[in-house]
Amino acid sequence: MVSKMLKRLQENAATRILILVGGVAFILLGIYRKEVAEVLKKSITICLECIGIG
Amino acid sequence: MKKKKDSRWVTQTLAALATNSYLPGFFGERINIYKGKLKNACVPGLNCYSCPGAIGSCPIGSLQAVAGGRKHDFSFYVVGTLILFGMLLGRAICGFLCLFGFIQDLLYKIPTPKIKVPHKVDKPLRYAKYLMLIVLVFILPVVLTNAFGLGSPYFCKWVCPAGTLEGGIPLLASDEGLRNSIGFLFYWKASLLALILLASVFIHRPFCKYFCPLGAFYGLFSKISLWRMTLDKDKCIDCGKCEKACPMNVAVRKDINVPECIRCGNCKRACPTNAIRTQYGFRDAKRKEPKLQPTQTN
Incomplete structure (x- = not known):
């Protein structure tokens, strides 16, 4: 029964719209919390861990 | 073909x-x-x-x-x-x-x-x-x-x-x-x-x-993402060519939109009856019912 309900939810257009809206809300919340600056700060300096040095 | x-x-x-x-x-x-x-x-x-x-x-x-x-x-x-x-x-x-x-x-x-x-x-x-x-x-x-x-x-x-x-x-x-x-x-x-x-x-x-x-x-989004694959079971002849063609080893006939599917389309190209299609949108494609021909009465 649970799997049937889950399947119906997955096929529901409203579920898809809701998750999309949720994603946009997360992005806006992240921008409000100034996370973008942290992403930029990390990405414009050579990441020593990524290249296997640090 | x-x-x-x-x-x-x-x-x-x-x-x-x-x-x-x-x-x-x-x-x-x-x-x-x-x-x-x-x-x-x-x-x-x-x-x-x-x-x-x-x-x-x-x-x-x-x-x-x-x-x-x-x-x-x-x-x-x-x-x-x-x-x-x-x-x-x-x-x-x-x-x-x-x-x-x-x-x-x-x-x-x-x-x-x-x-x-x-x-x-x-x-x-x-x-x-x-x-x-x-x-x-x-x-x-x-x-x-x-x-x-x-x-x-x-x-x-x-x-x-x-x-x-x-x-x-x-x-x-x-x-x-x-x-x-x-x-x-x-x-x-x-x-x-x-x-x-x-x-x-x-x-x-x-x-x-x-x-x-x-x-x-x-x-995690495979089943709900707007880009999905569909398998028309009425057209499928169970030849298994789709599964042989799938590089990600997906059991296409069992469940096509599993997390492993990378939408490469190999299954679609391998299907001899065009039973597999790509779909994009919010709603799942409804199976087309065959149109009934109006019966002629004299």
Whole structure:
């Protein structure tokens, strides 16, 4: 029964719209919390861990 | 029947060029990385932001950067971006837009005997990518911090072969200072990269199948993303050609939209009755009922 309900939810257009809206809300919340600056700060300096040095 | 051509490589090439189009990074006086504002945004695929050509941020690196910082333990911004990408394209990103996936595809084209990983090994190993996502990307950068409260990007540091290939090799090749700092970590990462690249010649996309945390995240959207595959069971003649053609070993006839499907379309091209289709949209395609012919009465 649970799997049937889950399947119906997955096929529901409203579920898809809701998750999309949720994603946009997360992005806006992240921008409000100034996370973008942290992403930029990390990405414009050579990441020593990524290249296997640090 | 004429075999349909796979033109996915065109999109893959264009995506690889577009996300790594900062040419001064490669051809400047000294190899360096792009420092502009485009890096505020994440690219959809696994593309190291320390690659000299990268014009956007790697989503997996960004997740760890925010979580490992002092201000926040969780990045709503990056997770929201990934939800958006996951909903709009799902794992089609792996099939069409990811540079490291493309590199593995190219290596698999080298004509050698191919290996099919036995089911007993293949199935449990597929869960490793979820462990990478949960443990190395989400938990360790928050929990395992140094004296200043900063966490390392553990996936990038100990695993990510894309960082070694796209960032490490070109930067180290051009910078003597960086080269002098090479130690155990680099040898470890270079060995991992070599192993994955070598395995890619014999096994289709081993990194995507077993270890990629980004693929694990997008896989969560396989059933609900707007880009889906559909199998018309009325047209299906159970020949199994789709499953033989699937490089990700998906049991297409059982369930087509599983997390492993990267929407490469090989099943669709292999189907002799055109029972498999690609669908894009919010609603699931309704099965067409045969039109009833009006009966003529004299």
